[in-house]
Amino acid sequence: MGLEDLLFELQMAxxxxxxxxxxxAFYALLSLGLAVIFGMLNVINFAHGAQFMMGAxxxxxxxxxxxIGYWPALLLAPLIVGAVGVAMERLMISRLYKLxxxxxxxxxxxxxxxxxxxxxxxxxxxxxxxxxxxxxxALNLExxxxxxxxxxxxxxxxxxxxxxxxxxxxxxxxxxxYLRAATERPQLxxxxxxxxxxxxxxxxxxxxxxxxxxxxxxxxxxxxxxxMGANFIITVFAVVVIGGxxxxxxxxxxxxLLGFLQGLTEVVYPPFSQTVVFVIMAVVLLTRPxxxxxxx
Amino acid sequence: MxxxxxxxxxxxxxxxxxxxxxxxSARAQAANTIRIGVLNxxxxxxxxxxxxxxxxAVRLAVQESGITQTGVNVEVIQADxxxxxxxxxxxxxxxxxxxxxxxxxxxxxxxxxLAVSGLVRERNKVxxxxxxATSDLTGAACSPNTIHWTYDTxxxxxxxxxxxxxxxxxxxxxxxxxxxxxxxxxxxTSAFVTAAGGRxxxxxxxxFPGTTDFSSFLQQAQRSRARVIGLANAGGDTINxxxxxxxxxxxxxxxxxxxxLVFVTDVHSLGLxxxxxxxxxxxxxxxxxxxxxxxxxxxxxxxxxxxxxxVQAGCYSGVxxxxxxxxxxxxxxxxxxxxxxxxxxxxxPTNDDAFGEGQIRPDGRKIHPAYLxxxxxxxxxxxxxxxYKLVSTIPAEEAFRPIAQGGCALVRS
Numbered sequence: 001m002g003l004e005d006l007l008f009e010l011q012m013a014x015x016x017x018x019x020x021x022x023x024x025a026f027y028a029l030l031s032l033g034l035a036v037i038f039g040m041l042n043v044i045n046f047a048h049g050a051q052f053m054m055g056a057x058x059x060x061x062x063x064x065x066x067x068i069g070y071w072p073a074l075l076l077a078p079l080i081v082g083a084v085g086v087a088m089e090r091l092m093i094s095r096l097y098k099l100x101x102x103x104x105x106x107x108x109x110x111x112x113x114x115x116x117x118x119x120x121x122x123x124x125x126x127x128x129x130x131x132x133x134x135x136x137x138a139l140n141l142e143x144x145x146x147x148x149x150x151x152x153x154x155x156x157x158x159x160x161x162x163x164x165x166x167x168x169x170x171x172x173x174x175x176x177x178y179l180r181a182a183t184e185r186p187q188l189x190x191x192x193x194x195x196x197x198x199x200x201x202x203x204x205x206x207x208x209x210x211x212x213x214x215x216x217x218x219x220x221x222x223x224x225x226x227x228m229g230a231n232f233i234i235t236v237f238a239v240v241v242i243g244g245x246x247x248x249x250x251x252x253x254x255x256x257l258l259g260f261l262q263g264l265t266e267v268v269y270p271p272f273s274q275t276v277v278f279v280i281m282a283v284v285l286l287t288r289p290x291x292x293x294x295x296x
Numbered sequence: 297m298x299x300x301x302x303x304x305x306x307x308x309x310x311x312x313x314x315x316x317x318x319x320x321s322a323r324a325q326a327a328n329t330i331r332i333g334v335l336n337x338x339x340x341x342x343x344x345x346x347x348x349x350x351x352x353a354v355r356l357a358v359q360e361s362g363i364t365q366t367g368v369n370v371e372v373i374q375a376d377x378x379x380x381x382x383x384x385x386x387x388x389x390x391x392x393x394x395x396x397x398x399x400x401x402x403x404x405x406x407x408x409x410l411a412v413s414g415l416v417r418e419r420n421k422v423x424x425x426x427x428x429a430t431s432d433l434t435g436a437a438c439s440p441n442t443i444h445w446t447y448d449t450x451x452x453x454x455x456x457x458x459x460x461x462x463x464x465x466x467x468x469x470x471x472x473x474x475x476x477x478x479x480x481x482x483x484x485t486s487a488f489v490t491a492a493g494g495r496x497x498x499x500x501x502x503x504f505p506g507t508t509d510f511s512s513f514l515q516q517a518q519r520s521r522a523r524v525i526g527l528a529n530a531g532g533d534t535i536n537x538x539x540x541x542x543x544x545x546x547x548x549x550x551x552x553x554x555x556x557l558v559f560v561t562d563v564h565s566l567g568l569x570x571x572x573x574x575x576x577x578x579x580x581x582x583x584x585x586x587x588x589x590x591x592x593x594x595x596x597x598x599x600x601x602x603x604x605x606x607v608q609a610g611c612y613s614g615v616x617x618x619x620x621x622x623x624x625x626x627x628x629x630x631x632x633x634x635x636x637x638x639x640x641x642x643x644x645p646t647n648d649d650a651f652g653e654g655q656i657r658p659d660g661r662k663i664h665p666a667y668l669x670x671x672x673x674x675x676x677x678x679x680x681x682x683x684y685k686l687v688s689t690i691p692a693e694e695a696f697r698p699i700a701q702g703g704c705a706l707v708r709s
Contacts, residue, residue, distance in 0.1 A: 012519070016512045019509070020512070120339060120340075120343070124344045125340060125341050125342070125343040125344050126344045126531075126535070126561050126562060126564065129539075129565065145518065147544055147548075149545075221540070222508055222509075222539070223536055223566075225565075227340070227341070231506055234506065235506070266512040267512070270500045270501055270502060270503075270516075271474050271501045271502075273503055273507075274503035274506045
């Protein structure tokens with residue numbers, strides 16, 4: 001194959017790669033929430049997929065029952081689902097901090113099954129529709145054969161902004177430094193007069209709100225149905241493992257990176273596009289068990 | 297699921313008392329009781345097309361058969377097979393060996409259906425399959441105890457594939473779910489496309505399960521310049537493919553989408569704005585004619601506020617016909633041999649509000665007309681659930697695979 005052919009192939013693959021990066025934005029947003037929760041609380045939040053789904057459903061319910069549209073839902077749904085997360089943390093998860101990770105994992109996994117079951121019983125399995133707001137049509141990109149819906153452009157912008165903001169809050173602000181300190185030495189931080197349990201609760205709520213925010217972003221793209229989170233969460237856990245458990249920047253970068261690689265695989269050899277993530281995970285675990293950005 | 301769990305809990309609670317009184321009295325009654333087990337997906341992607349709605353339809357069939365007025369008891373139980381062959385097999389075995397179930401109905405998901413068909417044959421009971429797609433049930437894996445009632449992969453491929461080529465869609469590109477069902481549907485449809493003079497330009501295999509974004513695959517399909525994009529997938533995959541095809545305006549250049557397995561509940565979930573123009577094949581549509589409308593009305597409020605799917609209609613029709621055969625041959629004879637009951641069913645012509653007149657072939661294939669529909673535009677739709685317009689009717693004799701081509705061992709004799 002000559003250089004020109006190669007360039008042509010690359011040019012043809014560009015749109016797919018862009019789409020991959022946009023899907024990577026969802027991975028980044030979801031794995032970020034997981035990383036925040038794991039990093040601060042040491043809890044592997046298996047309910048993350050269910051909370052993502054709840055975000056999408058709350059957005060849909062707000063529109064269908066109350067007539068509240070997309071923009072307010074983008075704020076309201078994370079708040080509502082985040083509040084549910086706070087209640088979960090207070091009532092259940094907070095009792096498990098002193099135990100092995102496994103207990104938190106089992107509890108949240110059980111919660112995820114119950115939540116998904118409840119939604120399935122109430123709303124059925126075929127899914128609800130949520131139309132993207134019309135105003136995004138102004139962002140539509142059309143380049144020859146390639147058409148990129150404006151809404152996807154918005155997803156990329158919104159997800160990147162939220163990821164960056166979360167990173168800034170945790171790594172560059174005073175509140176963030178308290179949080180990080182509280183993970184290392186909770187007693188000492190408590191002794192300085194900071195309410196550590198409250199901080200843990202709010203952190204879990206924030207992590208859950210991130211999942212719900214991703215859910216609202218996803219609602220117009222995918223069918224809003226009870227299993228929508230379960231489809232995502234397996235890949236997202238692989239992203240967290242590759243990035244390094246609890247690493248904020250690691251999860252963001254890895255999320256986008258894997259979206260990009262998946263997009264590329266979808267062009268080169270589609271049947272491999274789900275597997276590629278897990279192959280990378282295996283390789284990373286063998287060579288750098290702490291993950292690409294993790295500290296052993 | 298609820299009933300199954302309740303039965304299990306009840307069984308566990310009652311276990312110590314068993315062997316004493318209750319079991320005996322149940323035994324005494326059992327000779328005059330027909331037990332029907334509705335086995336399907338109660339919790340996952342096929343719940344809306346089968347699920348509790350199928351049980352609802354079966355109950356109506358029992359009521360309308362009038363058999364209970366003749367002093368025969370009919371019990372209907374249901375369970376969730378979770379789309380897993382091992383779970384389905386366990387439930388089917390328990391039902392037949394312990395609970396005295398005479399007839400198993402529905403069973404979507406081809407792998408589960410094939411497993412259950414084998415078990416039913418071993419125990420000489422009756423299996424009426426409505427939910428599964430594989431045409432192997434009346435082909436290589438056919439059984440004297442199994443009737444495949446509603447539809448199959450061959451019928452879908454011929455209906456949608458053949459019709460689209462005839463309408464000028466002579467070049468195809470497939471988006472195929474990468475597992476047995478998707479491969480079979482792609483293979484069968486390709487055969488019809490090429491036989492009708494069309495060409496298949498390519499296909500892309502999408503990982504199953506777990507693919508949520510089909511936009512990249514759709515764009516590859518579009519780049520092939522095929523006139524028709526064939527969706528050889530089902531359920532949530534089909535819904536997401538169609539939804540994202542709309543989002544990416546895949547059809548703006550005149551490309552048509554062919555949904556090879558689309559149910560009316562899928563269209564309901566997608567909405568007409570997104571699903572309009574989609575061509576699909578079904579054997580039952582609630583608003584097809586006076587008889588289907590009357591049946592839909594008698595079914596009343598379906599679980600989940602949905603309208604009946606063709607799978608649920610098939611459960612109604614199959615059970616109604618079975619109970620006719622039971623009345624005809626007597627409860628004792630029907631319970632003694634499932635194969636005899638099926639032979640009796642094959643000997644009687646079928647006639648009901650769901651599929652009109654039809655018959656059951658020696659290979660176990662129930663035949664009736666199939667209908668090619670196009671999904672209406674929002675402007676054409678006159679009310680809730682007014683989704684399809686009829687494009688053409690495929691006569692019963694042509695809709696299904698010719699009996700000689702299936703390779704069913706029952707046919708050779």
